[in-house]
Amino acid sequence: MKSLEILGTRIDSVGLHDCLEAIEHTISLGQELRIVTANPELIYKAEHDAGLRKVINSAGLVVPDGVGVVWAARKLGYPVKERVTGIDLTAGIFGESNRHGWRIFLLGAKPGIAEKVIRQQSxxxxxxxLACHHGYFTQAEEPEMIEQIRQFAPDILLIGLGAPRQEYWNHQHPGLAKVSMGVGGSFDVMSGEVKRAPGIFRQSGLEWLYRLISEPGRIKRQVVLPMYLLRVLKQKYFPERGS
Known part of the structure; x- marks a missing residue:
């Protein structure tokens, strides 16, 4: 599998089909695979947080999540196959799980959201x-919640705690499932609580713009994008010595 580094974060050159094949291979062999969906915001945070960068780079699969990652890869001369968003990969996982009879545990979102996803997906x-637990558990409640996951014995654990919390949590709790992945706000979209961008926005790589228009509160998160772009250009044209 080919990979590249964007601001110190490893990105694997994989498409959606490659990811689903890796998941099927892992489960069939009874192995473990930790997946990170890396978008520009997460990559930028990781550049300034060595601990987070280590968590991401030690994952079995780091997926290029977003047009900004695809752009950076091309700019750096290492084009990836395609962008693989967390919501698209999650949808693909549900399709493959239905075909193979895999067990999925949903961890995250507000109380009631994951249950709504289960009702709709069923x-x-x-x-x-399918089984689930909301993401608003306390430290005192965590052991019981973890035991609930163990008792269910999922093939796949989808974690919607928001980045980078979900990446840290996933890294700190190995062995709960054969495949584990942070999915951000995917449960909110799948439940219908948050509307996904229309196809024209997704196909043109402007899903981030739709989310910004429909959720103005995201502006604080999006301000890192210009800084991310500048850092990528610096990596391209003014690489640090030894890099």
Missing amino acids: LGYPEIA
């Missing part, structure tokens, strides 16, 4: 065994 994917 209609289209009746062969999947």
Whole structure:
């Protein structure tokens, strides 16, 4: 598998099909695979946080999540196959899980959201065994929640705690599932609580713009994008000695 580094973070050149193949291979062999979906915001944070960067780079698969990652890869001369968003990969996982009869545990979002996802997904994917727990657990409640996951014995653990919390949590709790992945706000979208961008925005790589328009509160998070772009250009044209 080819990979590159963007601001010190490893990005694997994989497409959606490659990711699903890796998941199927891992589960069939009874192995473990930790997946990180790396978007520009996470990559920028990791450049300034060595601990987070180590967590990401030690994952079994680091997926190029977002048009900004695809752009950076091309600018640096190492084009990736395609962008693989967390929501698209999650949707693909549900499809494959229904075909193989895999068990999925959903961890995250506000109370009631993951349950809503289960009700909706069970209609289209009746062969999947599903369980969940919200993401608003306290430190005192965490051991009982972890035991709930262990008792369910999922093949796949989807963690929607928000980045980078979900990446740290996933790294700190190995062995809960064969495949584990942070999915950000995917549960909110899948439950219908948050509307996903129309196809024209997604196909043109402007899904981030739609989210910004529909959720003005995201502006504080999006301010890192210009800094990310500048850092990528610096890596391209003014690389540090030894890099």
